[in-house]
Amino acid sequence: MPRARVIGVVLLGVVVYAYGSTSEVAWLFLLAYWLWALAIAGGLYAAWNARGLEATAELRPAEALFEGDEADLLVGLRSVRGTRGPARVSGLVAGRSAGAGAGRVPEDGVEELRGLGTLRRGVVRTSGFVQESGDPLGLFASRRALPDRELALVYPRYASLGALRRQREVEAALAAPRAGSGNEIFGVREYQRGDPLRRIHWRTSARRGELVVRE
Structure with missing residues (x-):
């Protein structure tokens, strides 16, 4: 144009x-x-x-991603044959703007790395990417919309059910009442040397005329 x-x-x-x-x-x-x-x-x-440019986008790291993981986005622009330019590609990935461009685009391309932060579960895809190019004097400009592309699938974070069961057992054991603790009385017995004074049941001791402790 x-x-x-x-x-x-x-x-x-x-x-x-x-x-x-x-x-x-x-x-x-x-x-x-x-x-x-x-x-x-x-x-x-x-x-x-305009006809000899290709835009690229990929996530780093490339292995399986889970919810809460951090990833980087690598956006690039390369020439199919020979050195071209000026050109730029830009758009959105996971709701964040990203792009790459240069006045001179060689065959091995130009790339820009950007952090995406923590990822949410679901599909990560490009959205609204546009490739812009022209001539060195700025007399003409070309603008071409690129199709949306899926980059990765972010899986939900999961935990081992066996570990969860052991955790529940520990919580239940800690929550169970123990003899001599709390306000509930399981029984009383005669005071023995070395018993904590806080376990003495004073009402029963006064009634019996001797020290007794809670169990």
């Missing part, structure tokens, strides 16, 4: 050509032809540039 500046280049060529016709200055005709050729070359380069 031509930008406003390419219209200015074409109109400038028309003005120079018209002035050359009235003044009969030969080099003005050459300048006008050069300006028009520049606009045509910019359009051809922009079309060639």
Whole structure:
């Protein structure tokens, strides 16, 4: 798609050509032809540039991901053949903006790494990715929407049921009442040397006339 500046280049060529016709200055005709050729070359380069670019996106690490894991997003742009550019690709992944671009895109490509933070369960996919390119002079611009793509499936975090059962058994054992603790009385017996004073049941001791302790 031509930008406003390419219209200015074409109109400038028309003005120079018209002035050359009235003044009969030969080099003005050459300048006008050069300006028009520049606009045509910019359009051809922009079309060639747009067709030879490929956008990439992948998550790091690449192994299985679970809810709460942290991951990085690697977005890249590479040339199919030869060096191209300028170009840029941008969009959303997991609700976060991401992109990569450069004025010169070699065959091995350019990449940008961005952290996505902790992941939520479900599918992680690209959304609204757009590839933009043009010519070095900025006379033409190309904009192409890329299809959404699934990058990974984040699984829910799980725990071993055996470990959970052992945990429940420990909790039940800790919650069970023990003799001599709390306010409930399981029974009383005669006080023995070494028994804690806090276990003495004073009412029963007063009634019996001897020290007794709770069990």
